[in-house]
Amino acid sequence: MPNIRLPDGSSKSFPGPVTVAEIGASIGAGLARAALAGKVNGKLVDTSHRIDADADVAIVTERDPEGLEILRHSTAHLLAHAVKELFPDAQVTIGPVIENGFYYDFSYKRAFTPEDLAAIEKKMAEISKRDLPVARKVMPRDQAVALFSSMGEKYKAEIIASIPEGEAISLYAQGDFIDLCRGPHVPSTGKLKVFKLMRVAGAYWRGDSKNEMLQRIYGTAWARKEDQDAYLKMLEEAEKRDHRRLGTQLDLFHQQEEAPGLVFWHPKGWVLWQQVEQYMRRVYRDNGYQEVRAPQILDRSLWERTGHWQNFRESMFVTSSENRDYAIKPMNCPGHILIYNKGVRSYRDLPLRYGEFGSCHRNEPSGALHGLMRVRGFVQDDGHIFCTEEQILPECVAFTALLQKVYRDFGFTDVIYRIATRPTKRIGSDEAWEKAEKALLKALEMSKLTFSLAPGEGAFYGPKIEYSLKDGIGRVWQCGTMQVDFSMPGRLGAEYVGGDNARHTPVMLHRAIIGSMERFIGILIEHYAGAFPLWLAPQQAVVMNITERHAAYAESVVKRLMQLGFRAAADLRNEKISYKIREHSLQKLPYQLVVGDKEMQADMVAVRTRGGEDLGAMSLDAFTARLRSEANAQ
RNA sequence: GCCGGCUUAGCUCAGCUGGUAGAGCAGCGGCUUUGUAAGCCGUUGGUCGGCGGUUCGAAUCCGUCAGCCGGCACCA
Numbered sequence: 065m066p067n068i069r070l071p072d073g074s075s076k077s078f079p080g081p082v083t084v085a086e087i088g089a090s091i092g093a094g095l096a097r098a099a100l101a102g103k104v105n106g107k108l109v110d111t112s113h114r115i116d117a118d119a120d121v122a123i124v125t126e127r128d129p130e131g132l133e134i135l136r137h138s139t140a141h142l143l144a145h146a147v148k149e150l151f152p153d154a155q156v157t158i159g160p161v162i163e164n165g166f167y168y169d170f171s172y173k174r175a176f177t178p179e180d181l182a183a184i185e186k187k188m189a190e191i192s193k194r195d196l197p198v199a200r201k202v203m204p205r206d207q208a209v210a211l212f213s214s215m216g217e218k219y220k221a222e223i224i225a226s227i228p229e230g231e232a233i234s235l236y237a238q239g240d241f242i243d244l245c246r247g248p249h250v251p252s253t254g255k256l257k258v259f260k261l262m263r264v265a266g267a268y269w270r271g272d273s274k275n276e277m278l279q280r281i282y283g284t285a286w287a288r289k290e291d292q293d294a295y296l297k298m299l300e301e302a303e304k305r306d307h308r309r310l311g312t313q314l315d316l317f318h319q320q321e322e323a324p325g326l327v328f329w330h331p332k333g334w335v336l337w338q339q340v341e342q343y344m345r346r347v348y349r350d351n352g353y354q355e356v357r358a359p360q361i362l363d364r365s366l367w368e369r370t371g372h373w374q375n376f377r378e379s380m381f382v383t384s385s386e387n388r389d390y391a392i393k394p395m396n397c398p399g400h401i402l403i404y405n406k407g408v409r410s411y412r413d414l415p416l417r418y419g420e421f422g423s424c425h426r427n428e429p430s431g432a433l434h435g436l437m438r439v440r441g442f443v444q445d446d447g448h449i450f451c452t453e454e455q456i457l458p459e460c461v462a463f464t465a466l467l468q469k470v471y472r473d474f475g476f477t478d479v480i481y482r483i484a485t486r487p488t489k490r491i492g493s494d495e496a497w498e499k500a501e502k503a504l505l506k507a508l509e510m511s512k513l514t515f516s517l518a519p520g521e522g523a524f525y526g527p528k529i530e531y532s533l534k535d536g537i538g539r540v541w542q543c544g545t546m547q548v549d550f551s552m553p554g555r556l557g558a559e560y561v562g563g564d565n566a567r568h569t570p571v572m573l574h575r576a577i578i579g580s581m582e583r584f585i586g587i588l589i590e591h592y593a594g595a596f597p598l599w600l601a602p603q604q605a606v607v608m609n610i611t612e613r614h615a616a617y618a619e620s621v622v623k624r625l626m627q628l629g630f631r632a633a634a635d636l637r638n639e640k641i642s643y644k645i646r647e648h649s650l651q652k653l654p655y656q657l658v659v660g661d662k663e664m665q666a667d668m669v670a671v672r673t674r675g676g677e678d679l680g681a682m683s684l685d686a687f688t689a690r691l692r693s694e695a696n697a698q
Numbered sequence: 699g700c701c702g703g704c705u706u707a708g709c710u711c712a713g714c715u716g717g718u719a720g721a722g723c724a725g726c727g728g729c730u731u732u733g734u735a736a737g738c739c740g741u742u743g744g745u746c747g748g749c750g751g752u753u754c755g756a757a758u759c760c761g762u763c764a765g766c767c768g769g770c771a772c773c774a
Contacts, residue, residue: 167769175702265769266701273771277701280769308766312709321747321765379773424774429699430765432772442774542774579774611731638731646735660733672734 067118081116084109085251088123098125100255101134101248108134110200110248126287133161138198138250139188139259139285140166145241146187147281150180156243157219157269157278164295165284169267171219176264176279184281185261195254196238200247208233208244219269220244258292259285302537307589308435314594314651316602317436325433325440327582332602335631337585339600341421343473344445344578351466353419353447358399360423364389369555370398371491375524379426396422397549397574400448401556404570409560414570415451415459421581422446436586437541443581449573450558453499459573460507460529460546467544467577471533475591478534481508481515484522491525492551500548501527507546525551526574535591543579543587595652595674599695605632606653607669608644610660612636617664621657621684628688645672657687 068076068087076090084102088095088111102109103122108130115121124131140159147154147170159168170176176184203211205227212221224233224244236245238253250256262282269275286292303309311317316333319326329337348355361383367373372380372394381392393399400418409416425441432438449459471479483504486497504527508515515529522528531544549572553559559567578584588600598604605625609618615636625632635644641658648656657669662681669687671679 178703263768264702267770268700271771273700277770279701282769319766324765426773429772431699431701431770433766438773444774446774545774576774583774608734610733613731640730640732640737641734642732643736644734649735656734658734662733670734676735678734 066115068115069118069120071120071122081114083112083114084121084123085111087115087121091123095123095125099123100125100131100250103130108248110198111251112200113248132287134248134250135256135287136161136166136285137245138253139256139283140168141198141236141238141241141243141245141249142188142191142253142256142259143168143184143261143281143283144170144243145191145238145253146184148241149191150183150187153216154279155217155219158223165262165282167267167280167282169269169278169280171269171276171278175266176281178264181261181264181281185259188256188259188261191239192253192256194239195252197252198236198238198249200249201235201237202232203235205229205231205233208235211235211242212244215242256285258287258289259283260292260296298537305537305590305593306435307437307586310589310594311436314602316589319435324430325428325438327436327439327441333585335602336588336596336600337581340578340581340585340588344421344470347466347470347577348419348445348447351417351462352415353417356400356403356418356420358393358396358403358420358422360425361390361392362398364391366398366402366556367391370552371524371555372398375489375491379428381425381427392425393422394424394426396420396424396444396446397448397552397572398556401553401558401572404450404553404558405556409450409558409570411452411560411562411568414560415449415455416570417447417449419445419447436582436589439580439582442583444576445578445581447575449575450553450560450570451573452568453503453571456500456503456548456571456573457507457510460504461510463546463573463575464507464511464513464529464531467531470577471544474588475597476533476535480532480534480540481513482518482530482532483508483515484518484528484530485520486522486527487520487524489524490522491555496550497527500550503548504529504546523547523574525549528574531577533587535587536593537590539590541583541587543584544577545575545579547574549574593652596654597694597697598654598691599697601631601652601654603631603633603651603653604691604695605630605655605657606635606644606648607632607657607659608635608641608648610641610658612638614659614661614664618659621659621669624684625688630688630691649674649676655687655691 066078066082068078085096085099088099099111101124102111102113103124104113104115104119126132126135144156144159151172155171157169157171159166205224208224209221212224227233233244234247236243236247236249260283262284265280266277267280269278284292284295286295314332315330316336317327317329319328364373376394380394383390403418422444424444428438428440451459468479485501508529526547526549528545528547530542532540532542534540553572554569558570560570562568607618607621609615618634618636622632622634645656652674654674656672658672659669663670668681668683670681671687673679
């Protein structure tokens with residue numbers, strides 16, 4: 065006589081064991097139809113799950129977040145089912161739910177083509193229409209291994225074989241298709257109506273580049289058609305603000321074949337760059353950093369001492385001259401230590417903070433390059449803090465606060481924190497790693513932040529905090545970093561004289577806020593969709609004349625604006641004003657000033673904002689006051 | 699680096715199964731002197747990513763190299 069408590073607080077008694085589906089039906093026909101799964105005492109189960117004792121039960125529908133996940137997961141199975149029907153000798157592997165959809169990896173003798181994708185999608189719709197019941201079966205592990213081996217599914221058999229012996233394995237069957245899965249799944253394929261296959265791509269078996277490459281099919285799935293349409297629309301919008309596309313449209317930068325992974329900054333892009341750089345220079349200055357500049361090319365022997373030659377060789381560009389080998393610097397830290405080493409340092413000098421807009425080159429794998437986001441030559445807002453062990457904590461706490469302020473100034477409020485710990489390929493003693501990892505942990509705890517751990521993802525010389533920001537359309541970018549390094553200063557002989565008059569090795573903190581200038585500007589472009597806030601905009605205002613007789617006045621307005629430090633230019637072309645407005649609107653200029661007879665006579669400007677708002681005529685003083693307050697709002 | 703796709707004028711893109719290239723915008727010339735998102739007419743411009751091959755003939759088919767795009771692996 066199970067007594068079932070429902071989410072609304074009511075209870076229902078049943079004469080005997082009852083399934084989730086039956087509970088749904090007892091409440092109403094609509095709910096029974098909508099039921100995708102159940103939640104029994106907080107655990108997700110199939111609608112066919114039988115309950116024989118008192119329990120809290122909720123019917124999961126597409127309105128629940130879990131319901132959507134189940135829909136997507138079942139759609140991944142639907143995809144695998146369709147592929148097996150069309151390509152019986154393809155082997156299935158795994159098919160998890162991801163953000164906005166799912167994927168499924170197959171092993172097949174050739175790659176799937178876009179035409180295959182269309183056919184598979186059609187077959188999926190067909191199987192959905194058949195409305196096949198999805199049935200859960202449980203069998204002992206060894207029996208499951210044998211079953212999948214006999215079906216020729218060697219990947220699946222391998223997955224099951226890695227599950228501890230003696231555990232029961234759940235399988236799901238729909239029609240002739242059977243797959244290993246923890247579940248739960250929708251009760252029948254007919255529930256899967258809104259989905260779309262997005263793309264095919266290669267992916268390594270078990271995520272290891274030493275393994276064979278599988279064929280991955282990505283798809284998206286939703287509860288309602290409108291949701292999917294909205295998602296596809298969002299993707300289109302994201303494409304429109306792609307920094308590579310806007311970089312061309314707004315004439316900010318370009319890249320070309322002769323310099324893969326490198327950037328040609330055009331005049332407007334370079335103005336944007338300088339706004340960011342000068343801002344960061346003030347950040348250095350106002351927070352106790354001294355700006356320095358180290359050489360680009362350093363002798364091999366130095367890189368051997370730092371460990372780069374042994375640990376970072378494949379990422380370095382090397383060159384040679386007169387029987388000496390050199391590497392173009394991939395990092396700025398050694399240079400800063402060499403500067404530190406010139407002169408005797410006292411404990412009274414610590415913490416000593418150096419900052420550099422350090423130009424680095426790394427020979428990234430060709431497949432990793434991606435516009436400004438992943439390049440081979442980049443500039444870091446790179447700082448190194450030489451300090452004592454006791455100073456690590458306060459420095460990390462202060463840095464985190466500083467980073468938050470900088471991100472806010474650029475318009476990013478959402479920051480994600482991760483601590484990356486020791487990797488297998490590393491230098492330094494385990495005790496040193498232990499201390500360093502502890503310090504980072506404590507710093508974030510003191511800053512009262514929630515963070516996650518990334519085991520094994522630290523740099524080879526030390527663990528790090530990774531600071532990521534979320535942009536305007538929800539994408540996450542890692543930019544900032546704070547790395548504790550107990551090794552490098554010792555390797556390069558850095559020391560300071562302590563209060564005990566003895567020599568000690570300082571700890572070095574590697575830190576960056578925006579990370580790579582290139583990447584950060586790419587993020588800014590996409591975050592603002594090219595419509596930069598006034599203080600960043602390459603050009604802040606354009607002055608347009610109505611006809612030739614206003615040209616001289618327009619130029620005088622531009623001159624006055626520029627003398628006040630604003631970035632303005634005149635557009636005196638022989639075109640209609642609406643034509644000019646259109647062009648500058650597409651260029652996303654913050655302000656467009658129109659000058660004709662009325663304005664000229666009154667020494668005014670007619671102001672139009674980027675949003676298309678007509679602010680009417682005003683004096684230049686009134687306009688520049690507006691600019692000034694807006695530019696300082698940052 | 700790996701898997702797949704793509705590469706045609708400054709930009710965005712047509713060009714079916716092979717018969718030596720086309721549009722819009724931009725540019726240039728002229729007309730127009732213009733009041734808040736495209737005025738009119740004319741016109742220049744490409745050894746179709748590079749190299750090789752098949753063919754009477756290649757932007758189109760094949761091979762190869764490069765770059766880019768989407769993933770994977772790697773990473774600021």
